[in-house]
Amino acid sequence: MNDPGAMRASDAEREAAVELLRVASVEGRLTLGELTERTEAAYSAVTRAELVVVTSDLPQAGQAPMPAPAQAPAEQQGRTRRWFVAVMGDSKRRGKWRIDKPLGAVAVMGDVVLDLRQAEVRSGVVDIVATAVMGDVKIIVPDGVDVDLDGIAIMGDKKVQVVEAPPGMTVPLIRVKAYAVMGDVKVIGDSRAEPVKKAWAAWREQWREMRGELLGEPRHLPPPPLLNRGPHPEQPSAQAPYPHEHYPRQPFDPDQPLRPRDDGRWQERQWQDRRERGH
Structure with missing residues (x-):
């Protein structure tokens, strides 16, 4: 069966x-x-x-789902907007936060950063109005969402750098209305932003x-631990055998200057010889 x-x-x-x-x-x-x-x-x-x-x-x-929190009527939600404003300064929102109404971002000779990756989005569409006047507005989203960027840019720039989902998929929509005057409004994805730490799932x-x-793919096993190593992987442990024993010893000449090599192993070998001979 x-x-x-x-x-x-x-x-x-x-x-x-x-x-x-x-x-x-x-x-x-x-x-x-x-x-x-x-x-x-x-x-x-x-x-x-x-x-x-x-x-x-x-x-x-x-x-039966848990009771949903009470929400304001749709008419009231349409009139309200949560604003993030930076005038000659910075305004940043990262980490865990809730998006249950439209957002607004205004940067006047300053920077506004809205990181939506760890936000709880209570609708399928995130509506944002972004205004940058001699400043920058950066909106960070997870790759795989749809982004609709509209608006105008005068001596400025507005652009999307997100790996969007293929057509036909039902994914969240990030709708941005941008107004850039000698400033920038950018929507970027995970691949172009500082990664966030994902909880184990x-x-x-x-x-x-x-x-x-x-x-039929083989399971990826973790690499074996380094053996005979001290606290710093770049340096051999004092108790461990020398890790480059396959390099042959050369006659020691105390008057001969150390000869640097690209990998530094020959120089390290001569220092080991001097320690062993008491020089």
């Missing part, structure tokens, strides 16, 4: 898993980076078992093992 988990996943099952991820993000269970990573894994899943792993720690369809390791077995 065939294993149900080994059966091939259908497009409808992949879309159902992606919708489950989207709902979990709206409920605050996933950050934008986690949502993007799991969405990519769901779309690339081949078997049903892989889809189960991607959503294993989330409430399944039909289960059991689903990720299990999913990679399943993918490796399915594709």
Whole structure:
């Protein structure tokens, strides 16, 4: 009898898993980076078992979700916007934070940085108005999202440097309206930003093992530890055998100057000879 988990996943099952991820993000269970990573894994899943792993720690369809926090009416949310302003200074927002309303960024002879990768996004669209006047506005997003950048640039620049998802995928949308006057508005992805530390996730390791077995890839083992080394890998330990014993010893001449080599091993060998001979 065939294993149900080994059966091939259908497009409808992949879309159902992606919708489950989207709902979990709206409920605050996933950050934008986690949502993007799991969405990519769901779309690339081949078997049903892989889809189960991607959503294993989330409430399944039909289960009663936790009560959602009270939200303001849609009309009120449309009139409000959370602002980040820098005038001849810096304004940065990183780490864990919640995005439940449109954002605004204004940089006047200053810098504004909005890092959305670890933010909890309560909707499928993040709306941002960015204004840079002789300043810079940088918006960091996880690779794999869709970015819609619009606006004007006068003696300035507005650009997107994000590895976006292939067409046809249901992924979060980052919509940016940019106004740059002698300034820059940039939307950059993980590949061009300082990486963030990802928390250990059991689903990720299990999913990679399943993918490796399915594709016949060997498991990647960690490299063996260095033996006979001191606290600094560049220097041999005093108790350990000399690591370059395969280099032959040469007659020692105290009047001969040390001859530098590209790798420095010959010079290090002569210093070892002098220590052993008491010079």
